[in-house]
Amino acid sequence: MTRSNRLFELIQILRAAATPMRAEDLAAQLEVSKRTIYRDIAALQAMRTPVEGEAGIGYMLRKGYDLPPLNFDEEEIEALHVGLAMLMRTGDGALQQAAARVGRKICDVHASAEWLQVAPYGAPLDDPDNGCVSKAILRQAVRSAQKLRLVYVNEAEEQSERILRPLALIYHVDCTLLAAWCELRHGFRHFRTDRMLAADLQDDHFVEEAPLLRKLWQEQERDTFVYNL
Incomplete structure (x- = not known):
């Protein structure tokens, strides 16, 4: 995972957390060291991202902070839903997990299109x-x-x-x-x-x-x- 992607995921984790997140818990979720989390938190704060907290207590994202909404029309949302679902056919486990994360982010700001279903049969899953x-x-x-x-x-x-x-x-x-x-x-x-x-x-x-x-x-x-x- 690149550093920019990791910072984005870190924001998403903090955004969804109901209580302060400890550095060790963030490190476990992102599969990095605690030292990397401390550096990433410092980088986000330097970019004026409202991350509050400190080592030993935990970190939270200040209420009211959010990313810009995704502006898709209905058919674009349906196209994304089908396209992401069709990744199940590739057998590419990492892409499937990424597609699930993208789908959850889209559903946060748009209505779900679960009535569009794609059969998962295709290439075997890489293991x-x-x-x-x-x-x-x-x-x-x-x-x-x-x-x-x-x-x-x-x-x-x-x-x-x-x-x-x-x-x-x-x-x-x-x-x-x-x-x-x-x-x-x-x-x-x-x-x-x-x-x-x-x-x-x-x-x-x-x-x-x-x-x-x-x-x-x-x-x-x-x-x-x-x-x-």
Whole structure:
């Protein structure tokens, strides 16, 4: 979680709290250290966010403080509800949790659209405890233009190890594909996440090459995938 996202989540937690929140409880919810919470509280106070309290007692957000309302019309709210629900089909556990948080924030300022239902059937849920590669790691690799070491099994049950330059994730109904430049094959390849045995982030980045590689991949696959709405 980036620092800006963490500060936003910290505001949301304090906003919903009925009593002062201790630093250790905030740290547990955000999965950071108490020292990080103290720094974040100080940063929010420096930005004139009305956080009150002190170490050993707890922190609260002064009543009356709120974030700007989300201005969506009825059909936009319905589109968001369906779109967030369809994330259940991706099998991406981290995105599903993020979608649930977004949904709760929308419902805080808009009427619910629970009458719009989406069947959850789709790609299997990624579960690192059962040997599945986390899609959150793959998204991180694409986002940060960071090389990835992949252990992969193809359709013929042949196992290989390769270094990839991840470029995109493509969510199908029944599976998810990672698009990447494969240094072993010297070309663009697509890898099913359900055939990945391991994926480890490497120290090497390819930030400068990423935009050109992604553009070349998009040109090559322009008749296959939708990139933007």
